[in-house]
Amino acid sequence: MRRSKCLVLVLVATTVGCQSMPKFGNMFDWRKDRTRSQSPDEESGADEFQTNVKTPMIGEFTKVEGKNLVVLQGVGLVTGLNMTGDDPPPSPERTQLLEDMKRRNVRKPNEILSDRSTALVIVRAYLPPLVKKGDHFDVEVRLPANSDATSLNGGWLMETFLSEAAVVPGEGIMKGHVLAKAKGPILISSGEGEREAMSAVFRRGRVLGGGSSLKDRDMALYLLQDFRNVRNSNRIAQRIGARFYGYDRHGIKEPLANPVTDQKIELKILQRYKDNFPRYLQVVRKIAFRESDQARHVRMEMLKSKLNDPPSSERAAIELEAIGRDAVPILKTGLKNPALEVQFHSAVALAYLEKPDGLEVLARAVREEPAFRVHALAAMSVVEEAESNLLLQGLLDEPSAETRYGAFRALTTMDEKHPFVHGENMNDEFKLHVLDTKGPPMVHLTTRKKAEVVLFGAKQRLVTPIAVQAGEHIQVTAGPGSDTVTVSRYQLNQPDRRATVSADLAEVIRTVASPQFGASYPDVAQLLFQASKQRNLASRLEIDALPEAGRVYYRPQEGDGESPKSRARVGHSGDTPNLFESGKPRKPDDGKDDEDADKPAKPSDSGIDLVSGDKDGDGNSGSASLADARTSLPREPADSKPGAFTKMKNGFMRVIGAPVDYAEPPDDLD
Numbered sequence: 001m002r003r004s005k006c007l008v009l010v011l012v013a014t015t016v017g018c019q020s021m022p023k024f025g026n027m028f029d030w031r032k033d034r035t036r037s038q039s040p041d042e043e044s045g046a047d048e049f050q051t052n053v054k055t056p057m058i059g060e061f062t063k064v065e066g067k068n069l070v071v072l073q074g075v076g077l078v079t080g081l082n083m084t085g086d087d088p089p090p091s092p093e094r095t096q097l098l099e100d101m102k103r104r105n106v107r108k109p110n111e112i113l114s115d116r117s118t119a120l121v122i123v124r125a126y127l128p129p130l131v132k133k134g135d136h137f138d139v140e141v142r143l144p145a146n147s148d149a150t151s152l153n154g155g156w157l158m159e160t161f162l163s164e165a166a167v168v169p170g171e172g173i174m175k176g177h178v179l180a181k182a183k184g185p186i187l188i189s190s191g192e193g194e195r196e197a198m199s200a201v202f203r204r205g206r207v208l209g210g211g212s213s214l215k216d217r218d219m220a221l222y223l224l225q226d227f228r229n230v231r232n233s234n235r236i237a238q239r240i241g242a243r244f245y246g247y248d249r250h251g252i253k254e255p256l257a258n259p260v261t262d263q264k265i266e267l268k269i270l271q272r273y274k275d276n277f278p279r280y281l282q283v284v285r286k287i288a289f290r291e292s293d294q295a296r297h298v299r300m301e302m303l304k305s306k307l308n309d310p311p312s313s314e315r316a317a318i319e320l321e322a323i324g325r326d327a328v329p330i331l332k333t334g335l336k337n338p339a340l341e342v343q344f345h346s347a348v349a350l351a352y353l354e355k356p357d358g359l360e361v362l363a364r365a366v367r368e369e370p371a372f373r374v375h376a377l378a379a380m381s382v383v384e385e386a387e388s389n390l391l392l393q394g395l396l397d398e399p400s401a402e403t404r405y406g407a408f409r410a411l412t413t414m415d416e417k418h419p420f421v422h423g424e425n426m427n428d429e430f431k432l433h434v435l436d437t438k439g440p441p442m443v444h445l446t447t448r449k450k451a452e453v454v455l456f457g458a459k460q461r462l463v464t465p466i467a468v469q470a471g472e473h474i475q476v477t478a479g480p481g482s483d484t485v486t487v488s489r490y491q492l493n494q495p496d497r498r499a500t501v502s503a504d505l506a507e508v509i510r511t512v513a514s515p516q517f518g519a520s521y522p523d524v525a526q527l528l529f530q531a532s533k534q535r536n537l538a539s540r541l542e543i544d545a546l547p548e549a550g551r552v553y554y555r556p557q558e559g560d561g562e563s564p565k566s567r568a569r570v571g572h573s574g575d576t577p578n579l580f581e582s583g584k585p586r587k588p589d590d591g592k593d594d595e596d597a598d599k600p601a602k603p604s605d606s607g608i609d610l611v612s613g614d615k616d617g618d619g620n621s622g623s624a625s626l627a628d629a630r631t632s633l634p635r636e637p638a639d640s641k642p643g644a645f646t647k648m649k650n651g652f653m654r655v656i657g658a659p660v661d662y663a664e665p666p667d668d669l670d
Contacts, residue, residue, distance in 0.1 A: 055299055058236055059285025061227045062265070066219035067281070070127040072180055072211075075100070076160030077112075078119045078141065082472045084151040084202075085119035093120060093144060100161070119149040123160050123182055125211045128578075129219065130269060130277050137211045138448055139182040142204035151202035152186050154472045154522075157210065159183040184210035185429065185520035187447065208451040208521065219281075221257070221265040233259040236289065243287055243324055244270050272352060275413055276378045278575035279352065286322040296323065304330045310341045310555060311568065317345035321352055332357055340365065341553060341568070344372045351379035356387055363391040366403055371570045373406060374547035378577035381410040393420060396456065397439035401545040404456055405444050406580065408435070409546075413579055423452065426513040430521040434458050434506045441539035443505070443528060448544060449581070451521040453509060453528070456539075460505040463538055468530040470512045471523030476531075478503065487511050489518075505537070549576040 075093045078085070088094045094113070097120055101109040112118055125139045141157055143149050160183065164176030188205035223232060241255025246268070248254050256268040273280035288296070300323065306316035307330065317334070320327035327349075334346025335358055344365045347358025362380050365372035380388050392414075395407035411421045423431035430451035441457030462485060464478040478485040485508060489497040501511050512519040512527065519527075532541035549571040557566050 055291050055295065056289040057285060058221075058239060058287045058289050061232070061289065062221040062223055062236065062285075064219060064267075064281055064285075065222055066217060066267075067129045067277075069129070070179065070217075071165050072125045072127055072162035073165035073175075074123045074160045074162040074182070076121050076123045076141070076182070077101070077158045078121050078152055078155040078186065079117060079158060080154055080156045081117045081119060081149070081152070082154055083116045084149060084153070085116045086148040087114040087116075088120040088144070089146055091144070091146065093122065119143060119147065119152065119155070121152070121157070123157065123162060124165075125162055125180060125182060127179055127211075127213060127217065128581075129217060130274070130578075131213045131217045133213055133216055135213050136209040137180075137213070139184075139207040139210040140204070141186055141207060147203075149203070150199070151188075152205045153188055153202055155186045155205075156520075157183050157186060157207055162211065179215055180211050180213050182207060182211045184208070185522050187522040187525065206447070208446070209449060219267045219269070219277075220260075221267055221284075223263045223265075228263045230259075230262045233262050233265055237265050239287055239289060240265075240267070240284060243322065244284070246270065272354070272382050275381065275579035276577035278571075278577065279375075279378075282318055282575070283322045283352075286319045288322075296326075300327060300330060303327075304333065307331070307334045307346065308337050308342055310339045313339075313342045313345045314568070314570070317349040321349040325353060328353055328355055331355075335361060339555075340369065340372075341555065344369075344376065348375055348379040351383050354383070356383050356385045359383060359385070359387050359391055363395065366395055366407070367398060369553060370402070370547070371551035371553035373403065374549050374576060374580055375571065377406045377410045377547060378579050381413045381579060384414065389414065389418070396435060396437045399440060401442060401444070401540075401542040402547050404437075404439065404442065405454065405542065405545045406547045408433070408444075408454060409580060424510070426510070426521075426524075427515060427518070429513060429519075430524065432506065432509055432513075443532070443537060443539055443541045444545060445525055445528060445541065445543045447525075453524060455506055458506075460537075460539055462503045462505055462508060462531065463536045464503060466531065466534070466536045468527055468534065468536065470517075470519045470527035474512055474517055474519055474523060474527075476508060476512065476527060487517060489516075546580050548580075549573060 075097045077097060088097075097113070098109050101112070106112065113120065121141045121143055123139060123141055125137060128135075128137055131137065139157070139162075141152060143152065159181055161178045162180045162182055163178045184207040186205035186207055189201045221236065223229075223236070237255065237257040237259040240257035244256045245253055246256060256270060258266040258268075260266055267284070269277055269280055273283075288299075291299070300320070303316045303320055306312040307320065313334065317331065320331055331346045331350050331353070332355075334342050335350075337343055337346070340361075343358070343361045347361040347365075350356075350358045351362065359380065362376040365376040366380075377392075380392055389411070392407045392411045396404050396411075398404055398407075408421060411418060412423075416422070421433060421435065423433040426432050430453065433452060433454045435454065435456050436458040437456045439456065441455075441460050443460070444454040444456065446452055462476075462478070464482045464485070465480045466485060467475070467477045469475055473489050473491045475488045475490070476485055477488070483503055484500050485503050487499045487501060487508070497516055499511055499516065501507050509524055509527075511517065513524060528537070528541060531537050550569060550573040552567050552569050554567050
């Protein structure tokens, strides 16, 4: 009997390999410990038995703070209105604005407020995570409920300071520290609709990139209460610092995690992940808390098997990326797997490990699979290789609007001064990008985060006859068959201005935005929207054609039927790379599988405006988004009369609703 017990012990020792045996009083207790994750506080077990079947990860002992949106609010003054303002009635907001104007030494503030070219507005913004001092973000502007002003169209928000705002029961809205300031032209909807509905639309708007942060925001890891102590805080910071580090101005290596207290660890972001912080957080959470070299080798072999199995490849790629450069050979094996899903996840991880081996796979994923598109483009943008640049330029010729604009956004992220995508600064209002692409001509507008017009096709011309407006005072007109257009500006108490230019679309935009005519970005957006609506654009107009996360990938199946494992949601809406964030608050996500993953997404969930009137836009995974499925404008039915247009329900911009916190990264990627 004693000999058989010894044999059992020898077999167990052989199974765990070179691991040191723990001290134990009961064999069954030891086996039980092997199947669970260890607490970082269990010293004896952690020191003597470091290799577990399930390696403890940093994400099991911490949670992330600082990825929520901070709500900011202020009271501002809008000027430049076309007699649609009012004299605001007595209110706390009016008192606050008057005090601010006096601090700025504004003369006769009451007279300014009583002028109908001005209006008092409530300004709200959401300070994004990881924002740096001077970074820009969108600002919402609305008239108070008791205001008699009728429209903010054509208005300019004067500089307004924004502070933290919180609703305290019994105290109302309480102000905190001033964290940002805002100013700029107001973009509102210019669509059609019922008179009452449109009157409400004109009372609110947005200043694209009008907010400017006055401070930096970093993220932090907080230890869960059961594991909170100084030693664990230091050990976790050391583990992160060993994987992610930077260099100070003297060239000295410094970790990106700094233990501040027994519970808080400040977390800085690696430059390579600055445009995709959700990915960074996922990788940090998958760093092993404590693991011997032998244990890591065993785990890597297990991950190699999981990587080459499509259902588990996403999670395996994240864990291998968290290991670092030692995992590169394994990730390269995934590129040879026949499944596109495995190739894709391997290529993304390699890109963030600064390896260009998977670039061809990523470009193929962008073209062929919308569910992979957003993450593939984000990964391509971090590989500073000529091959990545050329592949992205090739994607600009694709027919998909989302693919083209996504590739453009990735290229400008890599190098905004690249000669192929470098834009022209239009009177410090917006940027005009004219791209010499080979695909079908397209015009792209943004209504969030960035004020830019992108022309895909360098020689686009307006179709005449034309008569459109750019704001309240600028008109663009031309007769039938004319090769030129006339730009005119008529304003009360101002001399008339007029210029005749080529019908070339880029030239017209440059002219109306020149100091002579002074069109703002909202004015140019109105011009393009009207021109598209009236068929004066020879190309399609697309708005906010951004790729999305959280789509469903349908795996190739043999035979009939579909099993639950035949589809996979690729990420979720909360982990969209901030490179492609629309600027809206992210939707909450619990990290669980969606039982309705195979159902088409509702148009309202797509985050893309319904300019086309396409009510059946397919924004779900496994197919293109609305930006791919739609045409820019509703085309007239085959039996309609020439010149008839389908009446649109919405304008080209939707104002976002209530603030929503960013989603927690899921504990597991399954």
